[in-house]
Amino acid sequence: MRRYEVIVIGSGLAGLTCAWELVRRRHRVLVLERESVIGGRTSSWEENGMLVESGFHRMIGYYRALPRLLESVGVSPNDIFYWEREIDILKDRQTQATFGIAPVYAPLRFLRGLAANNDLIGPMGKLSLLPFFIRGLYDSLVRPHELDRLSVLDYARQCGVSSEAVTWLVKPLTTGIFFLPIERFSAYVFFGLMRPAVPRFYRMQIGAFLGGMTEVMMRPIAEAIERHGGEVQTGVCADQLLVEHGRVSGVIVRGEPIRAKETVVATSLGAAKRLLAPHFSSRPSFASLFALPTMPAVTVQLEMDQPSRPHDRTTFAPETVLSSFAEQSRTTFRHVPGRLSIIIGDPERWIKASGEAILSQVYADASTIGLPLSGHVRQSRVISHPEDFHSLAPGYDHLRPGQQTDVPGLTLAGDYTRQPYFATMEGAVLSGQRAAAIVARRFDGG
Template sequence: MENENKELYSKTYSFAPYEQSRHNTKKYKPNEYDVIIAGAGLSGLSCAFELASKNKRILILETHPYAGGRTSSFDDNGMKVESGLHRYIGYYSALPSLLKQCGVKINDIVTWEEKTDVLIKKQNKKLVLGVAPFFGFIKTARSILGNNEVLSARDKLSLMPFFLSGFTSYVFSDRLDKYSVAEYANRHKVSEKAKRLILEPLSTGIFFRPPENYSAYAFFGLFAPAIPKFYKMRIGAYLGGMTDLMCNPIVKKVQSLGGEFHFKEPVDSVIVKDGGVVGVKTKSNKEYFAEQTVIATTLPAAKKILNPLADRRELIKLFRLPCMSSCSFQLELDRPSMKKDITTFGPGTDLVSLAEQSRTTFRESKGRLSVILGNAKEYSNKQTEEILPSVLKQLNSLGIHLDGHIIDARKVSEENDFYSLDKGNQHLRPRQRTGIKGLTLAGDYTLTSSFATMEGAVKSGKKAAKNCLQSL
């Protein structure tokens, strides 16, 4: 796989000298590309694929030397890491469809989980949540009827009005976004235990925000598609690095269709002419021109790139949409940390979700633990060595003892990489079509029927491509 990567990127860089001389002498032709895409995350890649398949001349400019953005895997000073623990949800449709068109079958790259574990702090007990009503019917039924040692029938029943009312409200309006998960749970009298052991893992464990902040709209919106597609529901753990398994095949396909990738070439700003966008200027002062420019970066990067248009009312939502940080902590071990590689939650600790990965994603490792940290903003400002003692202490409280087994550790974090899933922000998600000539947006923060997920990113890229095609 490593050799394959080298080939991919050396092929990519082969464009560079040509670009260099062309731009130094300023002999570029305006509109030599139909579309320029800033960002090779899943949204940029999905947009690139749609456009390249329609024979459009496209250029993708990416900051990093690899594709995938928040869905990537890379080498961090000698340790293989991923952007963070990722799970594929069985009801996704846009992502598997894109992958299929690039020659990747989802069943070949993930292993399916039918249950998840919720570890109970300081009690050496766990609650098992079945997540595959069709494929793992018995496990799902057991998790509803069982778990009685940790969750009483009263606790379980207290969740029913919450879920029934929540899913109904989600389908018929977006007023749920007025409430946080905790507020909505209190309105429906969910018991304290059910809030802590079920709602906290399903909110903080997935989008790092505590139930007190996390929007009830995003909470129900993430699970709602699973209801009509219950027969598809299960969770996929990747069988290798996401850049290798998913992103590089898309890059290769786009290249085979004539698309150009320039890695390690960050975009600085859009070039504005007569009120419209005509191209981009890179951080190394090169200028590229195209009929359409798609900004498919993270939200804070998009705000910087679009700064020349900051006073335009068409972009008011984008500039007002707040961001939040994520922070992942990855441990290389001399033995597995847990008996199985399955999604695990640690309510009441900052280890909001975690998984052993040495039998799945990092099979070359003897032991490999990936943890998503709550209180991400606080952790993202700390060094790996500062975080490690606190992570180990909290792992101990969950019954995972790793002292003397750690070979290496990394914090992986990019500040403010997500749009904020706190309540009240849904109406600020901008559409892909901006109303500004030549400018389209893509990214999981733009408005789709999904949230900040791989599926949402792919859908946003498709919508962005459709918008470009209508304007070309």
């Protein structure tokens, strides 16, 4: 029988961060990943001749833990990210706006974006956003629970934001980022995500991956873990937790126990519930975790014979199903002439739809905003995440569990666990660091 000090279930950013922090402290760690590639929601792989990814991702310039993690494993963020300083918002074939997002790195483009684009949002519309952002950031600090009872749309209306500003700026920042429609997106999550940006506004820019995420980010982390004596096994599903005398003492894989002093469940929320439910569903300390609902995500990826846009740039089309998208043939997937990655808005509506139905809506909406897809798509994939996210709708944030549990031998990690960056790469990294600190303290007898 194999024995380890720590088993980490899941090789997403949370699991690999946790494992990395523990192997650096000289613990013997085994990471188990049920899929054949590492990375979870930040993964990329080849599928019948097409390189696909879990969904297009952006590293936000104000993240701190993720770049430090990368540097600690020998990866320079500037080598794996292409920095974008503008975003596009598309209304129809004729109307398109470009906004600067990097007030310090590209101040002129930032100011030009604010002053121009008046055919999309007039000056009064832009001004109407000011009290919304100031009040929202303040409320997220002083009355977070009240704010978490409101949707972004309700809050924007309370603050008198013009309807054009709601549609063309607030919607992209809600549905375009976390898929949920603005009327179901928690105002607390919206401003909470923005809060860490305020003291670090000077870092603002967004990083597009220069290569598949498994290849350029996750594999180097896994290799660093292995260089420090850890093991990362793919294609191995932890079927159950091994619970003996009220203590988690490892996992069961294909009927065989693998034992460890400490086990970290670093899966997404849906998978965590499945692992924990047989043992802890009636334990009061897990009640909020089981009450926290999941929400889906759906992405569409198209390989084409030409680029769909003149730049590889994060783009939003808030009145279409293409809530956010990016051409990637000059950045992430440089081996093909055209490569579009799309995040589908309102995924709860689409998660059960057939791939054909989703693609046909994408093609119809793409033509309204002038994306030249017709006749140019070589291959397509619909990649769905049915229950990977915790719900970011109002009323649920207080249910997110901490990483520490009251079960001996069991710690949680994952973007749904409590940390200030919600369901982001930065949040996953922070959760992994916190889980590692808890486990390390237990070994130290703390």
